[in-house]
Structure formats: C-alpha cells, structure tokens
Amino acid sequence: MNSRLSASRLRSYIKDVELPVRTNVWPEPEASLILRFGAGIGSVLEHHAELHRTMLQARSHISAIERADKSVVSGTTILADRLTGSKGRFTRHWHAPQGGLWGSTIYVNTLLPRSRLLLPVAAGIAGCEAVRESGAQDAVIRWINDVLIGGSKVGGFLAESLTGARSREEYCLIGFGINVNNEQFPEEIQATATSLGRHLGRPVDLETFTYCFLAKLSWNIGLLHYYEEALLPDLTPNGSGHPLIRRWRELSDSPGKRVLFGFDVMASPQYRATVSSITEDGGLQLVLEDGSEITEYSGEIRYL
Secondary structure (H helix, E strand, O other): OOOOOHHHHHHHHHHHHHHHHOOOOOOHHHHHHHHHOOOOOOOOOOEEEEEEOOOHHHHHHHHHHHHOOOOOOOOOOOEEEEEOOOEEOOOOOOOOOOOOOOEEEEEEOOOHHHHHHHHHHHHHHHHHHHHHOOOOOOEEOOOOOEEEOEEEEEEEEEEEEEEOOOOOOOOEEEEEEEEEOOOOOOOOHOEEOOOOOHHHHHOOOOHHHHHHHHHHHHHHHHHHHHHHHHOOOOOOOOOOOOOHHHHHHHHHHOOOOOEEEEEOOOOOOEEEEEEEEEEOOEEEEEEEEEOOEEEOOOOOOOOO
16 A cells, blocks of 8 residues: 555545535535534554554554553554455454455544444445446445455454543444455455455556545544434434434345344354345345345345
C-alpha cells in the first residue's frame, strides 16, 4: 500500500468524492451533517508493512494510550500491507497477503445499545458499496456482513468489544479484510474466494479503494448517529425504518435463499431454513422447514 495514505487525503476524498455521491439521494445539508457525525473514522491512520493481526495491534494501541493517561482517538484506523496471523470468526485463518485491504478501526462507543448492534451491518454495507463503486456492480451482502461477488467471498468483517482497563471506556474494534488485488488463495478456499481485481480483470488502485471504503464507513457510522439523534425526542422509529437496514436490504441477496444456519456453521451446522428478511435491529428472520419462524441475532449462514 502506498505510504502516502493520510487523514488529510481521506478528508479531501470525502469532500470531493463521497459527499457528491450522497447528495444524489440526500439533501446537501443532511449529507454534510451525517459525514460530520462520522468524521472521526480514519482521523488517525497508522500504517504498517506487516502485522500479525490488526485487531491485536488495536488492543495494544488502546492499552498504550490508556497507560499514558491519554484518550484514544475514536476512529483510529490501523492498516497493514500483509498479515501473518489474521483470522476471521472463531479460529478461521484469513489469507492476507500483499494486495488486499487489511485493517481495524477503533470506535469509542457513544451509541445507544440498539444502534450499537448495527455497527457490523454498517461495516458490511461500507465494504459492499466500496466494491460496487470500484466496478463490481454485482457485489452483494450475505448476512450479516460477508461481501460476495458471483457467490465467492471478497470481503469479511469482524466486530469485537473491549472495555478499557483504566478508562472503562467501551470500545468496538471493527476488523476488515477485502481481497482487492491479491489473486492467489490457499487450496482450501480457492473455490469460495475471489478478489475485486480478479473479477474486473485489472488491478485496482489500492490507495483509492482504501479511501473509498473508509469514506463509506464514515458515512454509515455517521448515519447511525444521525438517525439516533433524530429519534431521541420520542425514540419511536418512523414508518420508513432505519436507513441502514433499508440499504442492507437493497444490497443483500440473502432474502429468499435456502441456507444452513449455525453459530459456527462450518464446524457445527444447526438447521436448514429460508431467509425471509432482516429486522430493524439486524436480526435474521428465518422460515424453518416446518413453516415456523425464528429470528437469530448471532451466528452465520451458508447458502445451499
């Protein structure tokens, strides 16, 4: 990745590229306000040539800042050109060589609990939007936040919570891994993984893609704050529902799919069902084979 990555360049990208994209749908004053709510994302960019895991680096960063009796900057983002010990859910290895976007963002939580639940949704939407905007218009989201192209996984996201040992602040670590230009995959995932560059048949400018993804993450987290503030007078959602949930429904191909569900679906699948929709707080609505319905808030699915 180009070492010229900087918070100032990200801010310029948001102003010159992301804001005009959003004003195609939102009035400019509202779009600007939403981006201000999310402006902390990427306000500090820490770049490494190699790390074991960016999540571990994020935890170390928090510990070091707190030991110095300082405050962690919300939105601090740690990036690495390659990872040697990356993983996704549970103990699954994530292949993270040169050419992909590998990183973690530290978010200091100030959201209400029900908005906090949608942070993983916000990350998945940001990934899918960035992949689509870079040329893969057929990219979709598989619940809750895997990004697929043509049925193959191109991006995954992981959210972990952490309470500061000294500050007692609540942190949310948002990990992201997106296959951008890396084209070689281990044998065990060759049939289920792809990259954006492979799909497009050309390399993608990784610096621009990084700014694009972080700009969209900034927008989506800003949207969580904007919508929460709009509801604070009575905390009653309006009839149109949460804008992030509406966007997820636009981008996901999960509704209507027959799936295998499990908390760890690869190791311990639990049952088969058909996806009907997603609730306003991110729960997956499923119709079981006997016709009964269930809503799951944790776990994962694989398409049948």
